[in-house]
Amino acid sequence: MTFAFFLGAGNIIFPPLAGFLAGEHTMSAMFGFLITAVGLPLIGIIAVAVAGGGWKGLTRDLPASVATLMAVLIFIIIGPAFAAPRAGLVAYEMGFKPFLGDVGQFELTIFSIIFFAVAMFFSLSQGKLIDTIGKLLTPALFAALAILAIAVVVNPQGDIVAAQGAYVDQAFTTGFLEGYNTMDTFAALMFGMLIVDVIRKKGITDQAKTCQYLIYAGVIAAAGLAFVYVSLFYLGATATGVAAGATNGGAILSAYVMALFGPAGQIILSTIIVLACLTTVIGLVSACSDYFSTLTKITYRQWVVILSIACAVVANVGLNQLIAISVPVLFALYPVAIALIALTFLRRFMPNPALAYRVVLGVSLVFALFDAAKVAGVDVSALKVLPLFNYGMAWLLPTVVALVAVRFAGESKGDSSHA
Known part of the structure; x- marks a missing residue:
């Protein structure tokens, strides 16, 4: 479940582009990216465990008002303002649009409503998150990603060429800063609390045991993410034959998968993208609702509905504008x-x-x-x-x-x- 929460839109879009631009410097760029996109979120989850499993423990030495303001800002960023709508937009751009041809704002609006309604449905059953996501959605997602990773290694679609742009002289630091875009260090602090709640709902109340399970979950998620990133970096670095001139990771991924699998590849890719984005949105909406319900008289279930509607509205802004902000x-x-x-x-x-x-x-x-x-x-x-x-x-x-x-x-x- 933790792996699926983390693996969202940014995690699948940014590595192929970074590998594509880094070219011969892919290894150092990838190492930088893995520090901020895998290492820091893992350390973040461990920090939540060490601090006693919650935001209050993490910020106990700060004035309560400052700690609450920080949490609210981070939740707004990973929730309705940026990360959740971005996941919905990527699901639309890469999982839905390729099958439609000429599309406009109307199709995006309809898709947003359906996508966030499905996320809302899953988020409402808070206690069943492990069962729904951990046992059903994650295995399907991981199987699709494993097929793609094996195909990339067996049949690369081009030679690794010279690095471009900032990757020529600053491959490591550029990769390091690219890792920010996944937003996973924020997410780790917030998902940590949600995972603690889920563990407690399974009847485990002992602090040491909760801490232990939280760290296990973090390590498993980090290993899964590292596997995905390494294969996507390699995909980007070997995409010169099929994605020359591509300007974003989505285009590189689409071109590569089409070259490897033909039209069936588009279905595989759409499945990966929609599942990855959906599981992340469920995690984000659940985590935000969980926290906001402790600050207000509005219940968890009411917050789920409010935030799902807010995400659907913001998703209609458009992907490029959202990333720029x-x-x-x-x-x-x-x-x-x-x-x-x-x-x-x-x-x-x-x-x-x-x-x-x-x-x-x-x-x-x-x-x-x-x-x-x-x-x-x-x-x-x-x-x-x-x-x-x-x-x-x-x-x-x-x-x-x-x-x-x-x-x-x-x-x-x-x-x-x-x-």
Whole structure:
């Protein structure tokens, strides 16, 4: 179930394009991508387990209002604002549109309504998520992906050529930043809570056992994701013969599958895409509804309906516009999520955890906003003196310096490290 939650639209679109552009530098680009798209989400799930299985545990040293605001922002991004509608749009663009020929806004609207209604139906039965997704949808999804992976290795559709664009000189960091686009580090923090709920509904209440099962789920999901990414990177790198001039991962994937399997390939690909996007949307809608129902008087089931409708409305914006808006937001908030995960593991070494969390998260946010401004097209060239600014990672060094500094900061009067 955890694997299927993570494996959504971005996870299938971004690796083929990265492999295609990285060419001969595919290995280093792929390694960078695997760190942010597999390593960080896995560490995120483990952080949720270590912190006691919830957002409150992760943010216990922050003021309650700040912790709630962070959670609400992340849930809005991975829920109705970006990730869930994007999954619906990709399901439409790659799973439905190829069979229709000439289509317009009307077809997209009808598809959005049906797709998010199905997601809503599955999300409403919260206790049955493992049974529905883990036992039914995930095996079908994984089988289709395994067939594609084997075919790519057995019969590559072109030679690996020279790298293009940013991948020529900065393959590793470009791959690393591409991994942000999957949004999976955010998702890990949020899915972690949802998985804890599901584990508890199975009758496991012991904290140590819950932590153990959560880590097992994270490791299994990470192994599955790594398998998918490696095969999709290789697919992109060997797509020169069939996808010359392609500008996005969806087009590369479609052309490749058509070359390998003919018209039947389009059905295989559509099945993969629609299942991957559907399972992710179910996970996102469930996680958001679960959290929002704890903040308001509106019930879980009512939130499922509200969020499903909101996703269907936002999905009608269009894929390119949605990605253009979401990238600066990701650059602003991703470093904060990474810093929060790091603090979870380093908390016991901090003499004053409350101070540490405020300083480190504050520093990571300020410097991440510079990176976000650059990506959004704002002229921030005056800041290029900052280390790693040209790589889109101006936040990294200041955040590490802040982490080291708070390690030696004075203890609070009540020494909260034992709280």
